[in-house]
Amino acid sequence: MMPELISERMALWQPNPLLPWDRLVLLLAAVLAAGLFLAWRSAALAPRRLRLRLAILRMAALLVLGLIALNPGRWRQQVAQGKTAWALLIDRSLSMVTTDMQGHSRWTEACRLAQKAVAAAPHKENARIYTFANRLEALVDTPDSLAELKPDGESTDIPEAVFAALTVHRAGGTKLAGLLMLSDGRQVAPVAGERAAILARAHGAPIIALTLGGDVVHRDLSVAVARRQYVAFVGQKLKISAQVRNERLGDISPTVQLLDPAGKVIAEQKVTLTNDSVTSVHFELTPQQRGYVQYRVHLPVWEGETRGANNEAGCAVAVLESKIRIFMAEGTPFWDSKFLAQLLRQQSNLELTSVYRLSSDRFFKVETDASRVFDASEPVFPDDNDALAKFDLMVFGRGMEYFLNPERIQRLKQFVGEQGGCIVFARGKPYAGSLPELEALEPAAWGEALDRPFRLRPTQDGEVAGLFGELLPDRHQPIWEQLPPLRHAQRCARLKAFTHVLAEGVGEPEAEAGARPFPLVFSQRYGKGIVVVVNAEDLWQWFFFPTVSSAGDLYKDFWIQLFTWAGTYSNFLPGRHYALRLSETEVDPNVPVRVRILRRSALPGGSAPSIRVTRDNQPVLELAAADAGKDGQWDALVSFPQPGTYRLELAGLDEAAAGGVTATLIVKAPPSENDDISANPAFLAKLAEASGGKLIGESELETTIRGFDPANRPVDLSKAEWLPLWNRGWLLSAALLFFGLEWFYRRRNGLL
Numbered sequence: 001m002m003p004e005l006i007s008e009r010m011a012l013w014q015p016n017p018l019l020p021w022d023r024l025v026l027l028l029a030a031v032l033a034a035g036l037f038l039a040w041r042s043a044a045l046a047p048r049r050l051r052l053r054l055a056i057l058r059m060a061a062l063l064v065l066g067l068i069a070l071n072p073g074r075w076r077q078q079v080a081q082g083k084t085a086w087a088l089l090i091d092r093s094l095s096m097v098t099t100d101m102q103g104h105s106r107w108t109e110a111c112r113l114a115q116k117a118v119a120a121a122p123h124k125e126n127a128r129i130y131t132f133a134n135r136l137e138a139l140v141d142t143p144d145s146l147a148e149l150k151p152d153g154e155s156t157d158i159p160e161a162v163f164a165a166l167t168v169h170r171a172g173g174t175k176l177a178g179l180l181m182l183s184d185g186r187q188v189a190p191v192a193g194e195r196a197a198i199l200a201r202a203h204g205a206p207i208i209a210l211t212l213g214g215d216v217v218h219r220d221l222s223v224a225v226a227r228r229q230y231v232a233f234v235g236q237k238l239k240i241s242a243q244v245r246n247e248r249l250g251d252i253s254p255t256v257q258l259l260d261p262a263g264k265v266i267a268e269q270k271v272t273l274t275n276d277s278v279t280s281v282h283f284e285l286t287p288q289q290r291g292y293v294q295y296r297v298h299l300p301v302w303e304g305e306t307r308g309a310n311n312e313a314g315c316a317v318a319v320l321e322s323k324i325r326i327f328m329a330e331g332t333p334f335w336d337s338k339f340l341a342q343l344l345r346q347q348s349n350l351e352l353t354s355v356y357r358l359s360s361d362r363f364f365k366v367e368t369d370a371s372r373v374f375d376a377s378e379p380v381f382p383d384d385n386d387a388l389a390k391f392d393l394m395v396f397g398r399g400m401e402y403f404l405n406p407e408r409i410q411r412l413k414q415f416v417g418e419q420g421g422c423i424v425f426a427r428g429k430p431y432a433g434s435l436p437e438l439e440a441l442e443p444a445a446w447g448e449a450l451d452r453p454f455r456l457r458p459t460q461d462g463e464v465a466g467l468f469g470e471l472l473p474d475r476h477q478p479i480w481e482q483l484p485p486l487r488h489a490q491r492c493a494r495l496k497a498f499t500h501v502l503a504e505g506v507g508e509p510e511a512e513a514g515a516r517p518f519p520l521v522f523s524q525r526y527g528k529g530i531v532v533v534v535n536a537e538d539l540w541q542w543f544f545f546p547t548v549s550s551a552g553d554l555y556k557d558f559w560i561q562l563f564t565w566a567g568t569y570s571n572f573l574p575g576r577h578y579a580l581r582l583s584e585t586e587v588d589p590n591v592p593v594r595v596r597i598l599r600r601s602a603l604p605g606g607s608a609p610s611i612r613v614t615r616d617n618q619p620v621l622e623l624a625a626a627d628a629g630k631d632g633q634w635d636a637l638v639s640f641p642q643p644g645t646y647r648l649e650l651a652g653l654d655e656a657a658a659g660g661v662t663a664t665l666i667v668k669a670p671p672s673e674n675d676d677i678s679a680n681p682a683f684l685a686k687l688a689e690a691s692g693g694k695l696i697g698e699s700e701l702e703t704t705i706r707g708f709d710p711a712n713r714p715v716d717l718s719k720a721e722w723l724p725l726w727n728r729g730w731l732l733s734a735a736l737l738f739f740g741l742e743w744f745y746r747r748r749n750g751l752l
């Protein structure tokens with residue numbers, strides 16, 4: 001590296017007062033007035049001529065002191081001599097082809113401004129001209145050479161171009177006085193602007209940016225699936241939902257297609273979209289065999305679209321054969337509980353065991369096969385962990401206290417927290433009075449009973465969780481307002497931490513005083529499992545007293561889908577002893593994702609399972625997981641450079657333990673240069689200001705270029721040294737002379 005030669009630059013003499021000007025002027029005026037008054041008064045007996053001479057000497061001495069208080073001096077700054085230049089960086093990315101500069105493209109305008117900038121330079125040989133897109137490109141000889149280039153860079157990385165320019169010149173022994181950036185400010189690569197700006201400031205090379213272009217109307221047709229992975233059962237209907245968005249394409253009617261893994265269209269729907277609107281589409285499937293299938297929701301590229309990469313979205317379906325095993329207990333049975341049990345027994349993917357209390361000493365148990373009925377004098381309840389492990393869901397109606405004791409409650413906690421089971425309280429508060437031992441499992445603290453009409457209204461949390469908007473109608477569907485109102489529920493004194501309200505009860509009418517919304521369907525994760533509460537007793541009215549023709553079907557769908565959702569929303573799928581969880585399901589390339597393997601605590605210990613990763617049914621890699629420090633839990637990290645849909649599946653385990661335990665990871669395609677071609681002056685302004693520079697217009701271009709010449713650059717006071725004048729010997733001697741002469745004349749004339 002060529003060493004820098006250091007020289008000094010000196011500014012003109014100037015005052016640098018010790019106090020602010022307004023205070024200093026008042027202070028000096030007061031001192032001069034007081035000094036003159038005292039000098040005149042103390043020589044009252046002297047002849048007038050002598051008296052005047054003494055006053056003049058006193059004033060002269062005070063003026064010298066006042067001059068010292070003004071702290072006259074000048075700034076001295078050390079500056080580097082040797083090779084000095086300035087860099088002109090011109091954006092050559094695809095967005096610069098946009099013709100929004102009074103009929104000219106941004107690139108054409110950048111070439112014109114480059115010629116103007118170099119022409120304004122006092123020393124044209126100091127100009128260094130570069131083009132850039134996703135990196136800094138080769139040095140351009142003259143601005144005329146830019147005409148031979150085209151703006152075709154597929155990505156833009158402005159901070160990287162700045163960093164590279166500074167590094168290249170520093171390595172070559174050339175100091176950059178500044179960087180002039182001609183760009184539209186579209187930053188496609190991940191932003192690392194602070195690093196480049198700090199380096200530019202440290203090198204004393206501020207970034208001066210001139211923005212080219214303005215806002216451009218973004219027209220886009222896109223589709224997004226509601227969930228990346230669905231869980232379904234053989235022979236059960238599955239609904240795949242997606243949202244289609246129209247941005248500034250006017251009123252259009254595209255056809256949405258559902259494609260199988262081979263690209264064959266298996267279903268399609270034509271949707272009508274007004275300008276700047278969003279609509280939902282739903283495709284119903286009935287899987288006939290178990291396995292893992294990837295589907296794609298596809299939209300044609302519409303005329304006038306500026307982006308086509310988001311016209312397709314993928315999702316996966318894990319189809320299971322195992323049934324959801326339900327244990328249902330009712331201590332104070334009502335006829336709607338028996339009706340619900342009959343409904344559940346009709347579902348091919350559910351296996352129900354129900355127990356009813358008939359009297360204080362009689363209990364009635366019915367298994368899925370209704371012919372298997374038991375009548376007992378003791379509560380027919382699973383009395384050990386192995387018996388509980390045979391079920392996926394425990395459903396409790398009213399009178400739970402007749403089945404439970406402290407030992408059973410403790411086992412229920414283990415069933416949910418350690419074995420990943422699910423408990424559903426299907427009729428609100430499941431016991432009379434209080435049951436302190438059960439409070440840890442309850443998502444809320446119960447309040448007073450509610451006896452006034454209300455309606456069920458899904459919440460946004462309910463849609464995000466996947467219960468509403470996919471399996472059931474979303475919160476905006478009018479059917480929720482048309483259903484018969486409910487009446488009996490329980491207010492919640494408070495919700496516990498991490499409780500999600502999936503649906504709320506809204507007063508009927510809603511504006512009625514005291515009819516504030518309250519939690520109606522809510523859930524909370526407890527350890528590895530989940531607890532769900534349906535805080536209402538009279539949903540049966542939807543079936544027996546429907547106000548709309550579909551109310552009866554919605555009653556069936558609500559309970560069937562609630563139990564299906566609860567059985568698959570828990571960490572462990574029905575019949576599976578392992579679970580696979582991802583910290584993120586959709587990431588950018590090379591972003592690490594944590595993969596966590598969970599095992600039901602009821603299983604004996606063993607070695608960590610491995611994770612097999614495939615893409616488009618082709619093997620990618622096999623991961624080994626590390627012990628996460630907890631029993632039955634392992635972690636691994638994974639990242640992928642290539643966009644696509646990746647399937648992660650547990651390997652090295654028998655079919656009963658881990659068959660069908662999968663997770664889907666979407667690695668998004670990197671952003672494209674043409675995703676949004678509007679200029680971004682805010683990004684350039686932030687980058688420039690952080691470097692000590694600024695955003696300018698064309699009118700300031702010539703002044704900026706002349707400022708890059710070292711001879712014309714102002715002194716940077718933050719790095720300069722102040723050289724005061726008051727410490728000169730002659731100035732101090734003058735003050736002493738005036739005071740000394742006054743003292744001499746006073747002593748000679750006997751005035752001391």
